Amino acid sequence: MRTDARFFDGEIARDHMAVAEITAQGLQIEGLDVAQRIWSLSGLTAVTPPQPGYPFRLSHESEPGARLVITQEAFARELVARAPHLAGGFNPRRAGRIAAIVAASALATAGVLYVLLSYAPQTLAFVLPDSWRDSLGNQVEATLANDGKLCATSAGNDTLRRLAARMTEGNPEIPSFEVKIYDLKILNAFALPGGRIVMTRKLIDAARTPDEVAGVLAHEIGHVYHRHSEAQLIRAMGIELLLRIASGGGDTVSSLAGLLAILQYSRDAEREADSFAQTALVHAAIDPMGFKRFFEELKKLEGSGGSGGGLFDAMGDMMSTHPVTDERIEAIKPLPEGVAARPALSDTDWQSLRKICD
Amino acid sequence: MTFQAFGARGSGSDTPLSFTYVDKPGLGKIALLNALLMVLTLTVYRFWAKTNVRRHIWGCVHINGEPLEYTGRGIELFLGFLIVFAVFFLPVSVVLTVLQLSLGPEHPLLIGANLVLVLVIFLLWGMALYRARRYQLSRTLWRGIRASLVGSSMTYSLLYFGAMLLRSMTLGWSTPAMNLNLQERMTGDMRIGSMPFRFKGRAGPLYGPYAICWVVTLLAFIAVALLAGFGVYGLFGDELKAIGGSVTTDPSNPVPDAHRIGLVIGFAIVGAFVLFAIVSSITWAFYVARELSIFASYTTLDNARFRLETTAGSLIWLVLGNLLLIVFTLGIATPFAQQRLVRYLVSRLSADGIVDVNAILQSREAVGRTGEGLADAFDVSWI
Numbered sequence: 001m002r003t004d005a006r007f008f009d010g011e012i013a014r015d016h017m018a019v020a021e022i023t024a025q026g027l028q029i030e031g032l033d034v035a036q037r038i039w040s041l042s043g044l045t046a047v048t049p050p051q052p053g054y055p056f057r058l059s060h061e062s063e064p065g066a067r068l069v070i071t072q073e074a075f076a077r078e079l080v081a082r083a084p085h086l087a088g089g090f091n092p093r094r095a096g097r098i099a100a101i102v103a104a105s106a107l108a109t110a111g112v113l114y115v116l117l118s119y120a121p122q123t124l125a126f127v128l129p130d131s132w133r134d135s136l137g138n139q140v141e142a143t144l145a146n147d148g149k150l151c152a153t154s155a156g157n158d159t160l161r162r163l164a165a166r167m168t169e170g171n172p173e174i175p176s177f178e179v180k181i182y183d184l185k186i187l188n189a190f191a192l193p194g195g196r197i198v199m200t201r202k203l204i205d206a207a208r209t210p211d212e213v214a215g216v217l218a219h220e221i222g223h224v225y226h227r228h229s230e231a232q233l234i235r236a237m238g239i240e241l242l243l244r245i246a247s248g249g250g251d252t253v254s255s256l257a258g259l260l261a262i263l264q265y266s267r268d269a270e271r272e273a274d275s276f277a278q279t280a281l282v283h284a285a286i287d288p289m290g291f292k293r294f295f296e297e298l299k300k301l302e303g304s305g306g307s308g309g310g311l312f313d314a315m316g317d318m319m320s321t322h323p324v325t326d327e328r329i330e331a332i333k334p335l336p337e338g339v340a341a342r343p344a345l346s347d348t349d350w351q352s353l354r355k356i357c358d
Numbered sequence: 359m360t361f362q363a364f365g366a367r368g369s370g371s372d373t374p375l376s377f378t379y380v381d382k383p384g385l386g387k388i389a390l391l392n393a394l395l396m397v398l399t400l401t402v403y404r405f406w407a408k409t410n411v412r413r414h415i416w417g418c419v420h421i422n423g424e425p426l427e428y429t430g431r432g433i434e435l436f437l438g439f440l441i442v443f444a445v446f447f448l449p450v451s452v453v454l455t456v457l458q459l460s461l462g463p464e465h466p467l468l469i470g471a472n473l474v475l476v477l478v479i480f481l482l483w484g485m486a487l488y489r490a491r492r493y494q495l496s497r498t499l500w501r502g503i504r505a506s507l508v509g510s511s512m513t514y515s516l517l518y519f520g521a522m523l524l525r526s527m528t529l530g531w532s533t534p535a536m537n538l539n540l541q542e543r544m545t546g547d548m549r550i551g552s553m554p555f556r557f558k559g560r561a562g563p564l565y566g567p568y569a570i571c572w573v574v575t576l577l578a579f580i581a582v583a584l585l586a587g588f589g590v591y592g593l594f595g596d597e598l599k600a601i602g603g604s605v606t607t608d609p610s611n612p613v614p615d616a617h618r619i620g621l622v623i624g625f626a627i628v629g630a631f632v633l634f635a636i637v638s639s640i641t642w643a644f645y646v647a648r649e650l651s652i653f654a655s656y657t658t659l660d661n662a663r664f665r666l667e668t669t670a671g672s673l674i675w676l677v678l679g680n681l682l683l684i685v686f687t688l689g690i691a692t693p694f695a696q697q698r699l700v701r702y703l704v705s706r707l708s709a710d711g712i713v714d715v716n717a718i719l720q721s722r723e724a725v726g727r728t729g730e731g732l733a734d735a736f737d738v739s740w741i
């Protein structure tokens with residue numbers, strides 16, 4: 001089968017009239033000023049896929065710039081019948097291969113990132129210089145406190161200082177920290193970078209005994225001890241950077257993800273802080289049952305639906321950042337035999353703590 | 359053996375040029391598939407999406423009956439992006455983060471570093487434009503002959519930066535001359551195969567339209583400002599006086615609602631701004647239309663001189679239509695907006711004179727392996 005065709009040799013822009021013929025060896029092209037050549041069928045590429053009513057344009061691997069334009073549809077159909085890869089369209093084998101490559105690289109990337117984000121931040125958190133931790137803490141505290149009133153700090157308040165000191169006595173590995181009581185709209189306690197522990201007035205109001213407050217404080221000291229908040233911030237920055245790589249600079253998604261990531265610790269982190277709290281409370285001879293009771297109260301609150309309303313309310317509340325599970329409540333054990341419990345605070349101290357924001 | 363020429367213009371040494379946009383089906387499928395995969399891949403697919411659209415639109419642009427061919431590949435754009443990310447954005451992010459961590463967010467050194475970054479981005483802006491153009495041309499074939507951009511992106515970048523500085527220093531009056539300079543460099547560096555495009559002309563004819571648009575914009579600004587001012591004063595004149603004097607004598611209407619007045623003034627400012635933006639956009643469409651058409655008439659290829667018939671009205675309709683098209687389809691129809699733009703230019707483009715097609719030889723310029731990293735990062739390429 002043969003047809004008239006238009007030929008470009010890929011060296012000069014002018015066109016040549018040629019005759020194309022399908023032979024046993026392949027596609028033979030020849031013209032008055034076109035030297036005879038044979039293009040193998042397997043080396044052909046359709047520059048534009050064959051479409052009825054449109055010229056069919058072909059190139060060949062042996063002459064990258066050369067183009068053959070066929071307008072006779074019967075010839076084009078015959079050629080596609082002989083060389084089906086020219087038809088274009090959906091190719092299951094090729095699509096399968098691409099899907100496999102994409103899936104494999106996506107899985108590998110996800111795996112590497114998961115490992116990196118799980119372990120690297122915790123390690124980095126311990127090498128962060130104290131001045132950086134402090135600067136980070138300043139920024140986070142300013143965002144968190146917003147315009148809430150600062151009622152007292154362990155630096156200025158004797159009751160808080162003594163309670164904190166009792167919990168850390170004899171453990172030199174705990175970095176220095178400061179306890180701050182804020183009057184905020186939420187019931188919560190946070191460990192921030194740079195050794196700042198923020199407790200809200202509502203938390204103290206909700207506690208029935210000083211042992212409960214001491215338990216929460218011990219838990220937050222655990223977060224400080226393990227540098228959880230620094231690690232979490234580093235992780236959030238890493239996630240933000242990754243999202244920026246993916247989207248080429250999308251900010252809304254990344255900052256929301258960052259905020260969620262900062263406020264919420266992993267279950268492992270919570271377990272570590274709980275276990276630290278257990279040890280510290282026993283060491284200070286404070287009854288851990290207070291801590292346990294506080295958790296049980298929170299659990300009940302969760303059952304009743306909590307505060308409800310608004311994403312920020314939900315995030316700001318204790319339940320969302322410190323999800324209490326039965327497993328965690330179970331893990332809190334009473335003082336061992338032979339250790340006599342001493343109250344966390346004297347009655348006078350407890351009364352003064354309850355009025356700290358007045 | 360018979361040789362039949364099917365509409366074969368353009369085999370000789372004295373060929374006139376013709377440009378047509380020939381629609382073909384398939385863009386809708388590309389648009390939908392692109393949108394779907396962009397969502398599924400958190401926009402990483404954008405490089406392949408862009409490539410698919412270009413391949414389609416290039417193939418619709420016919421010069422003397424033969425379509426353009428786009429040979430770029432998504433992976434090339436992706437690699438270009440990764441390189442720019444690794445050598446520019448990653449180090450910059452790390453340095454800024456470390457500075458912020460170690461010094462706090464309001465330290466003068468951090469502010470200084472941010473200013474330097476802004477300066478560097480301005481300096482690289484022209485380079486991004488130039489390199490994107492170079493990549494696109496190197497992937498554009500006509501009759502199997504490759505186009506190219508042969509100059510230095512550094513030179514262009516400096517010129518672009520200078521033009522930006524000069525523009526702000528001269529309240530805009532350097533714009534026509536500098537635009538001409540930039541266009542001269544870009545067009546003068548363009549080749550189709552071995553044949554260069556040439557650009558030659560004076561900035562003089564641009565200044566008439568520019569002066570008119572500049573003065574109209576100034577008057578529009580004053581008018582809109584007065585309108586907003588008098589509007590607010592007319593509504594609240596008495597109450598404003600009361601606030602000014604902070605004494606009220608009428609006990610039935612003692613305290614003017616300062617909060618409400620503040621709100622209305624806020625709305626007036628926003629409204630005035632929007633009104634001014636609309637008026638000045640329409641005004642400047644006249645200049646842009648003139649500039650496009652004058653620049654085209656300064657451009658030659660061999661013995662052919664280009665002509666682009668643009669009007670402000672059609673340009674406004676083009677931009678407005680594209681805006682609506684993109685907004686109301688949440689970006690899914692972006693390929694159609696790009697098609698409208700290319701179709702607009704191609705269908706209004708023509709050339710007087712002839713080109714020696716026998717003198718257009720295959721390009722010997724080296725072809726880069728990756729493309730458009732900076733342009734993607736700054737989001738400057740329009741297609």
